[in-house]
Structures are given as structure tokens and as C-alpha cells.
Amino acid sequence: MKIGTIASHSALNIISGAKAEGFHTQLYCRPNRIPFYKSFGLEDSIVEVDSFEQILEMDLSDVVLIPHGSFVTYIGAQKLLNSDLRLFGNKELLRWEENRKLKSKLMVEAGFTVPKEYSSLGEINGPVIAKTHGAAGGRGYFVAKNTDWAKEKMNPSVDYILQEYIVGTKVFVTYFNSLTRNRTEVFSADIRYETDIDSSLRFNDEPTFTVIGNLPLVLRESILAEYFDMGVAFVEAFHRLCNQKIPGPFCIETVIDREQQIYTFEFSGRIVAGTNVWIPSSPYSYLQHGEPVWMGRRIAIEIRELIEQNQLDEVLK
Amino acid sequence: MKIGTIASHSALNIISGAKAEGFHTQLYCRPNRIPFYKSFGLEDSIVEVDSFEQILEMDLSDVVLIPHGSFVTYIGAQKLLNSDLRLFGNKELLRWEENRKLKSKLMVEAGFTVPKEYSSLGEINGPVIAKTHGAAGGRGYFVAKNTDWAKEKMNPSVDYILQEYIVGTKVFVTYFNSLTRNRTEVFSADIRYETDIDSSLRFNDEPTFTVIGNLPLVLRESILAEYFDMGVAFVEAFHRLCNQKIPGPFCIETVIDREQQIYTFEFSGRIVAGTNVWIPSSPYSYLQHGEPVWMGRRIAIEIRELIEQNQLDEVLK
Amino acid sequence: MKIGTIASHSALNIISGAKAEGFHTQLYCRPNRIPFYKSFGLEDSIVEVDSFEQILEMDLSDVVLIPHGSFVTYIGAQKLLNSDLRLFGNKELLRWEENRKLKSKLMVEAGFTVPKEYSSLGEINGPVIAKTHGAAGGRGYFVAKNTDWAKEKMNPSVDYILQEYIVGTKVFVTYFNSLTRNRTEVFSADIRYETDIDSSLRFNDEPTFTVIGNLPLVLRESILAEYFDMGVAFVEAFHRLCNQKIPGPFCIETVIDREQQIYTFEFSGRIVAGTNVWIPSSPYSYLQHGEPVWMGRRIAIEIRELIEQNQLDEVLK
Structure with a gap:
């Protein structure tokens, strides 16, 4: 049984943890990132792929895949849910x-x-955060101190989720x-x-929330x-x-x-x-x-213990 | 000789350090927090108490107690000073x-x-922080840029400590x-x-200073x-x-x-x-x-060395 | 072959790393800082000097010196470049x-x-940072939101480096x-x-940038x-x-x-x-x-490997 993941997000964490627990590992990596992952000593784990979606077509029946934030971004929740991939994690929770x-x-x-959700500007009483659907890393969000301010900032052609800003x-x-x-x-x-x-300093009142x-x-x-x-x-x-x-x-x-x-x-x-x-x-x-x-090692410890207790198949189904 | 403390503040730090140095430990824990401390593997250390004050009535003659920030809050400085508890720390310093x-x-x-302390608003020349007596975690503090601002914010029925805000x-x-x-x-x-x-963002000028x-x-x-x-x-x-x-x-x-x-x-x-x-x-x-x-372990190392050098009793009196 | 550095900046990091790899070490330390470095267990490494410049006159032919940020500050780039000191680092890069x-x-x-560099205020279109030559730790820098603001802040007798503020x-x-x-x-x-x-709070718009x-x-x-x-x-x-x-x-x-x-x-x-x-x-x-x-240990590992591969002299020249 191998442990694998796609080469992004927390792959260094996951793969190193699996190696520390003695697992064989597979890191599905696009060509341009191979030197980066090699610099961490992961050359033996690298499986080159042109795109992450390619893993949907591979025979990964002997691999426990550890899903992370890039899985949904690059492959899509629905394709993951429909696949035969053996994901360590609850697929129903992914749907929720x-x-x-x-x-x-x-x-x-x-x-x-x-936080309260508002269905219209009229309900707002205090600071509000407006989120756009499927925004990656907080891009396209904005915060307004009150209704008037929010009105000014909203782009009429965008469908916002309006939430109380805490x-x-x-x-x-x-x-x-x-x-x-x-x-x-x-x-x-x-x-x-x-x-x-x-x-440290900003000179405008529309901050962005992209995670660095x-x-x-x-x-x-x-x-x-x-x-x-x-x-x-x-x-x-x-x-x-x-x-x-x-x-x-x-x-x-x-x-x-x-x-x-x-x-x-x-x-x-x-x-x-x-x-x-x-x-x-x-x-x-x-x-x-x-x-x-660390978390990657914690995951690998659990998988080892699930194998020892013959529970792994049930968890992965 | 055991090492003990009450289950709050830095108890995880203290008890784990004592265990790492081979001491028996006692963690005085209220019922609602037992699952939390158990999740850190401390079940053998837990001594259930209904309130932390209860330790004043227990026979703890074979326990070195490590005082932390919750001791004064929950038991009170005077009661601690008057007690027979064997505290690792200087009681006179606690009084100061x-x-x-x-x-x-x-x-x-x-x-x-x-920072300068002011006895009246008239002396203030620059930013000021107003603290209330016995405020926990910075609650009730406020900062003002200058005297005028301070005047506006002060609650006439409260006795403030006025200090230069650096x-x-x-x-x-x-x-x-x-x-x-x-x-x-x-x-x-x-x-x-x-x-x-x-x-990241605030929309009023009266920040709070509660430690999270x-x-x-x-x-x-x-x-x-x-x-x-x-x-x-x-x-x-x-x-x-x-x-x-x-x-x-x-x-x-x-x-x-x-x-x-x-x-x-x-x-x-x-x-x-x-x-x-x-x-x-x-x-x-x-x-x-x-x-x-870590600090809990450093404390335990010192206690072990004090025992070896027959100095512990003198330190604890 | 010993590893040495002057007692400031990242000396604790460097000397402890060299010791962890089994090197003899020399820490050139001014008298007032000896108790500080001793408190980290470095008494055997300390070589007392009245000023850091003194190392230019010492026979350090058996010492690999690890330069850090205080070398240029206290000794000067030109003196370092002209010296016979065996510095682990590229001297030409120091010049650049x-x-x-x-x-x-x-x-x-x-x-x-x-960031763009401007030769005059007229070119500025947006926030600007004005730096003074040889400013230590960001002192004397200022940031302005735009040209008008910058004009107000500039001291006419100072020669600024004007840079786009990102x-x-x-x-x-x-x-x-x-x-x-x-x-x-x-x-x-x-x-x-x-x-x-x-x-957390500032009440003026001229922040300082001194690294703490x-x-x-x-x-x-x-x-x-x-x-x-x-x-x-x-x-x-x-x-x-x-x-x-x-x-x-x-x-x-x-x-x-x-x-x-x-x-x-x-x-x-x-x-x-x-x-x-x-x-x-x-x-x-x-x-x-x-x-x-840690970095000090990483440096010492490299020096050991350079010695083993007979490459050290070439690197230090």
C-alpha cells in the first residue's frame, strides 16, 4: 500500500510524513515543479504527469490518496466523488x-x-463581507463598513454572497x-x-484576502x-x-x-x-x-494503524 | 515528590514537562475540562476537583505546585500567600x-x-492608555490619542489608572x-x-486588548x-x-x-x-x-537539581 | 580548522551550529557582552576583543569566518574585501x-x-518610499502616499533614494x-x-522601519x-x-x-x-x-563536506 498525493498545497508535508512512517510514496508532479520537489529529496517519489487530472486515468488501486486543497481546484469535486480513487477522507463531507x-x-x-448571511443589502446592519462564488484565495472579496459603503462597491453584474463581517x-x-x-x-x-x-501600510480601503x-x-x-x-x-x-x-x-x-x-x-x-x-x-x-x-506523519500513523486493524478498506470506500 | 498544577493557563506545558523528567504529576481539573486534558494523554495525572479553590483544603504536602496566571485569578493572591501550599516561585515576589x-x-x-503614570488628565501630553483595576485580559482598557480624546472616552464612575501609551x-x-x-x-x-x-480591519477607535x-x-x-x-x-x-x-x-x-x-x-x-x-x-x-x-520541562529539571542538592525545601518555604 | 564569527547578529546561530558539527569555534566578543554569550554555554568559544575591527590584526589563518550583517556595519566592506580573512561567502557578491x-x-x-526607482519627484505616480544612504535598520526611511505628500516630508538637505512603494x-x-x-x-x-x-496602534503617518x-x-x-x-x-x-x-x-x-x-x-x-x-x-x-x-549547522555541514572534498581552500579564496 502506497501513499500518494498531487504535487501542490501540502504535498511536502504529506509525502515526507508518509516516508517517515516507512510507506512507499507517489507524488504526481507536473514537469515544471520537478526541480522544486527534488530539492527536498523527493526524487524517488515523483511520478510525472502533464496535468493533475491525469490521475483519474491511472491505476491507483494500490495507493491511498491524501486529498488537499488543490484536489478540488484542479480536478473538481464531482469528478473526485465519481472516481474510484481511494481517498483518505470522507467523500460525503467533501460534498457538504x-x-x-x-x-x-x-x-x-x-x-x-x-456570521449572519444576508439576502439583500437592506438587511445589513454593520460591517459586511461580500464574497463571490468560487473565488480562489479570497480574490474578489470586499469588506464594507455599512450598507452605503457596500452599495458603492458592488459590481451589479456579480452575484455576491453577503455575510456579516466580524x-x-x-x-x-x-x-x-x-x-x-x-x-x-x-x-x-x-x-x-x-x-x-x-x-503594514495600505492606502485604499478595499483590501484583498489572498492567502500567501x-x-x-x-x-x-x-x-x-x-x-x-x-x-x-x-x-x-x-x-x-x-x-x-x-x-x-x-x-x-x-x-x-x-x-x-x-x-x-x-x-x-x-x-x-x-x-x-x-x-x-x-x-x-x-x-x-x-x-x-507533523500532520503528514499523523495521517500516515493512522493509515498504518487502520491497516493493522483491518479497517482501511472500510474507511476508503 | 510530585509536581502539580491547576488545569488551565499553561498546565499542558507544566505537566508534560514534569512527565518528561520522570516526575509523578497531579493536574487538578474541573469536570468539564477532563475530556480536553485526556486528549493530550494526561488521564493518569488528572485529579478531579469541583473548583480550583478546593486545592487549599487538600493535603498536598508531597506536591510541588507550579503557579501560573490562573492561580491568582481563581484562588486569590492572599489565600495563596496564607496557605501551606508548596509553591515553586517566590511568594514575596507574588506580593510585589x-x-x-x-x-x-x-x-x-x-x-x-x-511609562509615565498620570494622576489626572491635565498632566497628559500624548497618547494615553486607561486601565481599570483588576481587568482580566485587557478588558475595559482604552487608548486615547490625547487629553481631549481621553475625556470623551472616560466613564466618570470608573477609577482609571492613566498611563503613557507607548x-x-x-x-x-x-x-x-x-x-x-x-x-x-x-x-x-x-x-x-x-x-x-x-x-486585520477595525471600524471603531476603541480597540480591546483581550489576549487570545x-x-x-x-x-x-x-x-x-x-x-x-x-x-x-x-x-x-x-x-x-x-x-x-x-x-x-x-x-x-x-x-x-x-x-x-x-x-x-x-x-x-x-x-x-x-x-x-x-x-x-x-x-x-x-x-x-x-x-x-520547553518551560515546563525546564522547571522540572530545576526541581530535580534542587532535590539533588538538598535545596528544594528552602526554595519552597 | 575552526569556525569563527563576531559576537552579534546571528552569532548564537552560527557558533552553536559549528559546535553541533564538532568544530572548534571562536566567538570574538566585546567585554560587555561576555555574560550574555556565556549564558548560552559558549564560554569556551569566547575570544575577548575590545572592538570587532581587531580581528583584522589577528592571525586567523586556521579559522573559517562566517560573515553576517554586523561585519559590514562594524568593520566595513572595503576592509573585509582587502583583508586576508578566510570568509565563507563570495567576496565579489559582497561588493555587488x-x-x-x-x-x-x-x-x-x-x-x-x-520596484521602480525614481530620479525625481516628478516621475512618481503612486506610493513612494524614500530611503537615505547607509541607513541602519530602516531608520530615516519614510513612505508617502503620493507626490504631494512626499514633497512635504522630504528634508531638502538629504539625498534620498526614491523607490516605488509596493x-x-x-x-x-x-x-x-x-x-x-x-x-x-x-x-x-x-x-x-x-x-x-x-x-498595533500608531497616531502619526510617518512610521519607522527599524528591525526589532x-x-x-x-x-x-x-x-x-x-x-x-x-x-x-x-x-x-x-x-x-x-x-x-x-x-x-x-x-x-x-x-x-x-x-x-x-x-x-x-x-x-x-x-x-x-x-x-x-x-x-x-x-x-x-x-x-x-x-x-538550523542555518548555523547547515553552514558547518557544508564546510565539513568541502573539507572532505578538498574544495574548501578554493571556496575561501
Whole structure:
């Protein structure tokens, strides 16, 4: 059994973790990125492909694929769901994540406080963020202080999602749900570093939110405990709604306002790039495991344990 | 001899460090947080309590308690000082920390530059921060650019502490003062991540300063050397004033202004949550020890060495 | 063969790395900083000097010197270039770095997008940064939103370098170019933490840019791959222009704007202080080496391999 992924997003994290646990690995890599991945000593893992979609046509029956943020972008959720690929992650969760209404339903079921959604400008009372459908990395978003400001900024030909804008600190928390150990682990916290909202200086009032990278964050212990409860609640809510388990990593994306209220605005049902900041270990993973365990390695440990317990096939179906 | 603490603030840090050094541990934990601490593999350490105050009534004669920021909040300084608890840390320093005038006296004795305190609005010439007594996590603070602005913001029924507001970068530096090795070590630096002052966008001019977490920081080496000198000066100043030693961790809380002047506005005479960001090691602790040593482990190493040198009882009295 | 450096900037990083690889070390240290460096366990390495310039008169024929940012500041580029010191680093690159026109030529040859330079205010169309010659740590810089604003701020008696000011996120990427392994490695990314531009609050519009420290950053993997290509291009461009190799560390200093365009505004042909944040390892160095390798250790590994391959003398000449 090999572990594989496409060469983008968190592939270095995933492949190195699989190698550390002794797995054979496959990194599906486009020609222009081969020197980059080779510089990390991954030459033996590289399988050259012209486009990532090509993996849909390959025989990958002996490969556990670890999906990350580039899978949906480059291959598409529907093609992934229809494929025979053996994905480590819940395919039904991927469907809920892709659908805005289902996504919201799951967050509410988990008891999260979510920003209000508006169906028209008239309902807005306070700062608002306008998102465009399928925007990558926050491009095309804008924030307005109030209705008047929003009216000025809106492009009439664009169909926006209007959401309450929460003024507060960005906090992204990653979890690992272990089926073999029957527990939810808080893996790490991070902050997205975004252009040009995180510039030292800006001279206009329409910031962009394109993710450039991630910054490590450690949470106040009482707040971390709240996030732990949220992670557990998320797993349980999905089980209530779908009668299915969530294997492995997921992320809850939040803002904490001045009243210390946590608002959840998104989730990801798979590894996120924020975990890259915590290689070879986060404070939390180090305490849990007593040695350097980054997310890619955590995944590989779980897969090894699923194999030992003869549960892998059930998880991958 | 066991090492114990109450389950909050930096308990994960402390207990895991004690375990790494082979100590038996006790984590006094309220029922609702047991699943959280269990998820870090600490089930064997947990001693369930209904409230943290309960430890005052327990027989903890074989436990070295490591005080952290939640001790004073949940139990109270006076009760701690009057108790028979065997605290690793200087009780007299705790008293100085609790008393605003003594606190200021110690910082001045150490040669630190401190922000001016004003007794009335009339004295203010520049930005000012107004703090309320006993405010937790910066709640209720406000910053004003000048006297006029301050006048508008002040609630006449509140008794404020008015302090010069230093515009500059936040820098929190943690130290470990080792009695067995007779040296002061710089342990780490960090930045507090605060709501909603650290929001990407804010639409009002009354930010809040509630600590949400901490960010890792490494200082310019020449500035780090200045902070080292400050740490040594702090230990010496306390010795001059009280003829006592400071065992273990303390933190100096500063802002560096545009002239590179370091202003000290607070200190903590015990472990601070900022050290949580540096698990399993900070750059500085790694260089000092040549292996992963986080603050909880550093404390446990010191306690072991104090036991070996028959000095522990003297330190704990 | 010993490894040495002057006691400032990244000396802790360099000396500890050399010791970890088994080298004898020399740390040229002024008297007032001896207690600081001793607190890191470096007493055996310290060679006391009254001023760093003194090393020009010492017999250091058995020492490989690792130059860092304080060498030029305290000793001067010309004196270094004229000396017999055995510097690990390319002296010709040091000359190009010191000369503003050569510096720019190299960045353009490498294919980097660089901010426009203006020779007069009249050419300015947008935000501008005005730098003064030889300014240390960004002191004396200012930023103006447009020409009118710039006019107001300029001191007529100062000769400014006027440069397009790019609104975007700061990104500093460090590389290690290995001659023995014939590859360019991305070592790490960081963000400079600067006074008082990185203050939470400012009440004037003339921020300062004095570097206080560094913050760890991990880049989006696709952006990291772009930076990898830039590092390779930099090494190749220097080879085309000078027919010489770059041994060891260098840094490319950039801003990413809202269109995700990377602008390069500086480079350093030696270790930078930003690598201090990644002790004992960065995510990237950990993946490359499978164990904790910080920059000082990476340098020492290369020197050992150069000795084994009888290439060291050629590199140091």
C-alpha cells in the first residue's frame, strides 16, 4: 500500500510524513515543479504527469490518496466523488463542504455561532463581507463598513454572497480525528497571512484576502479547550446528520470578536496548508505524541494503524 | 515528590514537562475540562476537583505546585500567600506583583524605563492608555490619542489608572532564573495576539486588548542582549530590595518605540502563557540545552537539581 | 580548522551550529557582552576583543569566518574585501551587494520584478518610499502616499533614494546554495518585525522601519515553488555576470502585492537574522535533512563536506 498525493498545497508535508512512517510514496508532479520537489529529496517519489487530472486515468488501486486543497481546484469535486480513487477522507463531507447550504447546516448542527448571511443589502446592519462564488484565495472579496459603503462597491453584474463581517482576530484550528484511537485531537492553530490586508501600510480601503502563507499561533489554554469542544461537536454533528465518521484531518476557520465570541465562517474536511507551519511538530502534537509528529506523519500513523486493524478498506470506500 | 498544577493557563506545558523528567504529576481539573486534558494523554495525572479553590483544603504536602496566571485569578493572591501550599516561585515576589506601587518600585530599581503614570488628565501630553483595576485580559482598557480624546472616552464612575501609551512593537520576554546553575537564562520572546486590536480591519477607535493567544518572536541579537541584561538586573534588584532569590520563570512585558527605547509596563513572577508557543523548544532554550527543553520541562529539571542538592525545601518555604 | 564569527547578529546561530558539527569555534566578543554569550554555554568559544575591527590584526589563518550583517556595519566592506580573512561567502557578491547599481543589475539579470526607482519627484505616480544612504535598520526611511505628500516630508538637505512603494505583505526568503551537493535549497521564510510600523496602534503617518526581530512564516506551496525558482535564478544570474559560484546562505527580500506579484527590493549574500527564528529547524530544512538543521549547522555541514572534498581552500579564496 502506497501513499500518494498531487504535487501542490501540502504535498511536502504529506509525502515526507508518509516516508517517515516507512510507506512507499507517489507524488504526481507536473514537469515544471520537478526541480522544486527534488530539492527536498523527493526524487524517488515523483511520478510525472502533464496535468493533475491525469490521475483519474491511472491505476491507483494500490495507493491511498491524501486529498488537499488543490484536489478540488484542479480536478473538481464531482469528478473526485465519481472516481474510484481511494481517498483518505470522507467523500460525503467533501460534498457538504462544496455546497454552501449543507456547509452552513453542518456548522449550525455542531452548535457553532456563524456570521449572519444576508439576502439583500437592506438587511445589513454593520460591517459586511461580500464574497463571490468560487473565488480562489479570497480574490474578489470586499469588506464594507455599512450598507452605503457596500452599495458603492458592488459590481451589479456579480452575484455576491453577503455575510456579516466580524471584526476580530483570525484563528484557524486544525484537528485530527483518529478512528483507531477513537479520539479527536487538536493539532494546531495558525493565522493566514493575506495580501494585501496584512500589509503594514495600505492606502485604499478595499483590501484583498489572498492567502500567501501561514503564521504559527498558540491559543490561550481556556480558549483552546473551547476549540477542542468544537472539534468534538463537529465530528458528532456530522455523525448525527450522515451516520458517518470523519477520518483524519479537518479545520475550523474562525474569528474571535472583542467579546471573545468565536464565529465560525468555514470548515475544511481535509488537511489545510496552515499545518505546514508546524513541521516537524506543533506544541499540541508534541505533547500528544512525545516526539515530532507533523500532520503528514499523523495521517500516515493512522493509515498504518487502520491497516493493522483491518479497517482501511472500510474507511476508503 | 510530585509536581502539580491547576488545569488551565499553561498546565499542558507544566505537566508534560514534569512527565518528561520522570516526575509523578497531579493536574487538578474541573469536570468539564477532563475530556480536553485526556486528549493530550494526561488521564493518569488528572485529579478531579469541583473548583480550583478546593486545592487549599487538600493535603498536598508531597506536591510541588507550579503557579501560573490562573492561580491568582481563581484562588486569590492572599489565600495563596496564607496557605501551606508548596509553591515553586517566590511568594514575596507574588506580593510585589499584586501591588501596583511595589511593582513599579521593583521595575525602577531594576533600571527599567517605565511609562509615565498620570494622576489626572491635565498632566497628559500624548497618547494615553486607561486601565481599570483588576481587568482580566485587557478588558475595559482604552487608548486615547490625547487629553481631549481621553475625556470623551472616560466613564466618570470608573477609577482609571492613566498611563503613557507607548506607540511601538509589543515584546514579551521570558526568563528562567536557575538557582542550581546560578545563572539567568533568556528563555523566549513572544507577541500577544489580542482581540480586537490585532484584527486585520477595525471600524471603531476603541480597540480591546483581550489576549487570545501568542505568536513566536525572535529578537535581533543585540536587542536580545539588552533583554538579557534586563533579566539579570531584575533578579539583582529584587535581591537588593528583599534579600531573596527568584527561583524559576519570570516575564518582562515591554514595548519598543521608534527610537528603539524599551519601555517595561509589567512583569510576571511566574510562568506565562507566552511560553506555550515554544513547545518543545525555543531557539534560545535549544541553544542552551542542546535538546528540546520547553518551560515546563525546564522547571522540572530545576526541581530535580534542587532535590539533588538538598535545596528544594528552602526554595519552597 | 575552526569556525569563527563576531559576537552579534546571528552569532548564537552560527557558533552553536559549528559546535553541533564538532568544530572548534571562536566567538570574538566585546567585554560587555561576555555574560550574555556565556549564558548560552559558549564560554569556551569566547575570544575577548575590545572592538570587532581587531580581528583584522589577528592571525586567523586556521579559522573559517562566517560573515553576517554586523561585519559590514562594524568593520566595513572595503576592509573585509582587502583583508586576508578566510570568509565563507563570495567576496565579489559582497561588493555587488554594497553597490546600489550592481545590486540592481544582479536582481534584473535574475529576472526579478523590482520596484521602480525614481530620479525625481516628478516621475512618481503612486506610493513612494524614500530611503537615505547607509541607513541602519530602516531608520530615516519614510513612505508617502503620493507626490504631494512626499514633497512635504522630504528634508531638502538629504539625498534620498526614491523607490516605488509596493503595498503588500513582507516576505523574506532564505536559501542555502550547496556546492558539495550541487543544489539550491530553500531554507526558510520570515517576516521582519519593525518599529513602529508593526505597532498595533500608531497616531502619526510617518512610521519607522527599524528591525526589532523576526516572525516565522510558511509560504503557500505554489508560492514557495516560485521562490525556489527565484533562488536558482539568482545563483545562475550571478554566475553569468561574474563566472563565480555563491557558497552558502543568501536571502531575497520581497513584498507580494494584491495581484500576487512578487517584488524584490533587496538581497543579502550571507546569513540573515531571519534564520534565527528557525532554530533548531525550519519546516523546509527538516524535510530536507530529516533532523533539526538550523542555518548555523547547515553552514558547518557544508564546510565539513568541502573539507572532505578538498574544495574548501578554493571556496575561501
